[in-house]
Amino acid sequence: MREFDHYDREPCDWVKKIPYKQWSKSHFTGRAKSDVILNNMCEVLNSKLEYGRDMPIISCLEFVRQYLMKRICNVLKVQSKCTRPLTPTATNILEGNMSLANIYKVRWNGGGKYDVYGPWQDQHVVDTNNLSCTCRRWELTGIPCKHSIAALHEINKNTRDSQDIYKWVGKVYWMDTWKKAYEFKIEPVKGRSMWPKSEVPIKLTPPPHHNQVGRPKKKRKRSEEARLTQRQKPSKHGGSPTNKLSRKHIAITCAKCNNKGHNSRTCKVQGGASNGIAVVVELQEVMEGLQEVVEGLQEAVEGLQEVVVPQQVVG
Numbered sequence: 001m002r003e004f005d006h007y008d009r010e011p012c013d014w015v016k017k018i019p020y021k022q023w024s025k026s027h028f029t030g031r032a033k034s035d036v037i038l039n040n041m042c043e044v045l046n047s048k049l050e051y052g053r054d055m056p057i058i059s060c061l062e063f064v065r066q067y068l069m070k071r072i073c074n075v076l077k078v079q080s081k082c083t084r085p086l087t088p089t090a091t092n093i094l095e096g097n098m099s100l101a102n103i104y105k106v107r108w109n110g111g112g113k114y115d116v117y118g119p120w121q122d123q124h125v126v127d128t129n130n131l132s133c134t135c136r137r138w139e140l141t142g143i144p145c146k147h148s149i150a151a152l153h154e155i156n157k158n159t160r161d162s163q164d165i166y167k168w169v170g171k172v173y174w175m176d177t178w179k180k181a182y183e184f185k186i187e188p189v190k191g192r193s194m195w196p197k198s199e200v201p202i203k204l205t206p207p208p209h210h211n212q213v214g215r216p217k218k219k220r221k222r223s224e225e226a227r228l229t230q231r232q233k234p235s236k237h238g239g240s241p242t243n244k245l246s247r248k249h250i251a252i253t254c255a256k257c258n259n260k261g262h263n264s265r266t267c268k269v270q271g272g273a274s275n276g277i278a279v280v281v282e283l284q285e286v287m288e289g290l291q292e293v294v295e296g297l298q299e300a301v302e303g304l305q306e307v308v309v310p311q312q313v314v315g
Contacts, residue, residue, distance in 0.1 A: 025037070050218060050219070062189070072185070079182070111129075113129075142173060
């Protein structure tokens with residue numbers, strides 16, 4: 001926070017007004033068993049409901065019901081293929097931590113605490129009685145970190161009975177818990193033509209609909225903070241963040257004629273600003289020549305009319 005304060009004081013003061021336990025991992029309680037501070041899980045559901053968002057309320061609810069039925073069935077298919085006691089995500093995280101724990105060494109204090117140290121001066125204290133580590137990953141996520149796994153390996157060396165590494169994982173990551181979360185089912189619904197008629201004497205009519213100008217918008221309206229975050233994301237090619245400003249309501253200036261409203265590619269004055277006056281003078285001379293030609297043609301037409309009319313009278 002000291003570095004942040006030196007960088008920009010105003011946003012730092014704004015962040016300090018928010019309780020630390022709401023945005024800093026160092027102050028999380030560990031009750032949620034998750035170290036995620038983003039709302040990506042909500043955004044996933046929000047993106048799936050994009051197609052049913054502009055439907056009427058009953059059609060929108062029917063769209064959500066059908067999607068949830070499909071989602072539950074897909075999860076049940078994945079669960080039927082799992083053979084390990086943990087969920088696939090928890091299994092991958094635990095196996096990754098186990099591969100990293102091999103480079104650490106452990107010292108036992110004779111009780112329930114262990115001093116775990118490794119390369120790059122990475123040293124932490126693991127407390128197996130409270131299921132915690134000073135790196136706080138075990139306490140926040142509920143999955144043993146690389147330091148705690150190294151301590152658990154030391155426990156297996158000092159005891160006769162081998163300790164199962166899976167029993168140290170939080171219950172939220174067990175397959176039994178995952179199956180209980182999806183054990184409910186959404187019942188199918190009959191067609192709308194078979195629904196019972198309402199006995200309410202008042203008939204609700206839909207509000208008057210007015211088609212707005214332009215193409216209907218499908219995406220939700222992002223806040224200013226979300227738009228700024230999107231601009232600060234790095235580019236797809238690995239470059240720096242694209243901090244581009246909006247060009248809306250900005251009049252462009254032509255580099256050739258210095259006039260506003262168009263650019264050099266669509267400029268009709270090909271000579272540019274230096275030759276613009278000469279081109280205008282040349283166009284005026286051409287127009288004067290065309291006007292003289294038109295006047296000559298009119299005089300010729302009048303002369304022909306004077307010759308043709310007397311011949312018709314004589315005949």
